[in-house]
Amino acid sequence: MPYRPLPHAAKPMKENTKLIHTGRNPSANGACVNVPVHRASTILYPDVQTYLARFDGERRFNEVLYGATGTQNSRALASAVNELEGGAGTVVTASGLSACTLAIAAVVKAGDHILITDSVYGPTRRFCTEVLARFGVEAEFYDPAAGNNIAALCRANTSLIFLEAPGSLTFEMQDIAAITNVARDRNILVAMDNTWATPIFYKPLQHGVDISIQAGTKYVAGHSDLVIGLITAADSQRFQQIADYAMTIGDVAGPDDCFMALRGLRTMSLRLRAQYDAALRVAGWLAQQPQVKKVLFPPLPDDPGHALWQAQFSGGASLFGLCLEDSSLAAAERMINQLEHFKIGSSWGGYESLAAVNLLPLTRDVVPWTDGEVLLRLHIGLEDSDDLIEDLSAGLARI
Template structure:
């Protein structure tokens, strides 16, 4: 038996249909032998998607202000797929030192072994990135703010330079999401989102998106997705489609709570620095204020003293905050990044251990009370 998309059917639903398929069937021999011509938007095999996939890609493209979108199995895979689509041996690639760690590791341990010249640059370089561009520079990778240390990048300045030199730009925009910043409107070529975070919103799936305007680049990306086998579960797609329905409501409330908690934390005597661009004290505040319309739910901070015993006491006292490395869901999370990680970087703004916090939808006073107890435990353990 064959299942076809019903036509002229009066059935309608508020919930999207879930199309599961590994194999796409064809009406005749001619359609089958010319199946590759269906790409990048059509259906030729399950890897490149079903109507369920296209529904989410269309929705994300609308949010991003993009003409095209491709979904991948994770935010990490979106970064790698975009890189593999356009980088070849002999190319030069510029990566912000504050970019997602897996992208830096992939570039350093894999791409560099394939003849790619990988260079890390200071996140706050701005227009001076022009000094690093070579004749073979192919791509500039950005993330603003940085995934742990929260440096803001002057996206407008960097993309202006990149356009002059015909260098492609790719930006991880997960922190702000397209609600608070639209990279394509600021000259970025490829906008990456970890849909795992705010789009999904409930810490129960992995997914990434790549949004763009250039059709030729879209064609290359769809082929790359297919060749690398970057297929996405239609059931997870359904969950992201459902999550997007409440995405703006969640993010606005989480942002409001995050700013309240970050401001409180900044006033505590145990704290050395709170890294959050929405704070006036943050070095990237002016760029954030000029280019962004809101702030994400993630921030970091350092304590006045690094002490293993005191840090352990801090984390082991927490009752409301679970310890976990992800973020963006309805549940708050907290994570730890040792001083050695910052000291190993090229351009870290700190050499101290970092505590990173993701604020969810719990009561803000409850979260503050939990942090207060943990700070007191840290103080007593010194």
């Protein structure tokens, strides 16, 4: 049964219009606005020949053939995300972390050397050092400020550069254009975890990145109620390589989560823009408070990554780091334990504000982060920013 989303409109559409129309086709779905949830493990076939030919050719990438290789809901979500990313194909995975690890594992082989940003999301780092190492792939971490200098780290067997910008917890920006130029000259693939900016504010595939990854758990889902991963490839061979690998290892997202993620995607642009505006206001205010040493948020003019952010991204997330003058755990506890609107938790991108505390030192190979006892991270939700500032103001006063 081929899955057919709405045919592309003849007229070009603005992105917000596209986000409303992509990945659904009411006339093929009982006139429902949204693709209904198709719960399926078994798919039935009319005869033996059709059954035996079910995975032939490109069928396995776009038809619904077996529950664990994708349902109408994962196909619909993939088609919408692919349109937003401007890719050749999107693979939906069980979590944001599995999107990162699967994208890497699908394209490397024993004997390869890969370069990973030192500020990569911690569990992705762990996969590289603990799992890839066992399979004969050497992962080397690079300074996120490397830019062109990454050329000096490239070897004859370097097959992949994995970047994430801004970095997890420390929010360093990267010169993505410089890195992709170095990679292109040497036939090295580039993958990017773009969960922070999302394709609303930065489209990696338009800037020389081969594989764009999002933890759909965050802003795509947007309501803190599911985990899902999204991998989009710039060319169709790469997409098929990754999709085949996902099928081989059995990484799949359930239809309910795909349905919810696609529902979230419809309003992502609105939510993200509102949350980003509020984050700019809250982060700017925090940067002026005497108890605050620095705010790690590239959209702020004083951030060391501001120029790179401004040159490459058209907006940002509502997630930033916070270093207090008193960086003891006790001070963080006095500030955070009694916050009213900021709850304590780590998975971000939902509609609610969050505070997270990270104990130092962070795991870093190249750029140590050892200053003090803790590093804080705030996520700004859709509450009124006046209330959030009042809450934080009382928190800072408690220090």
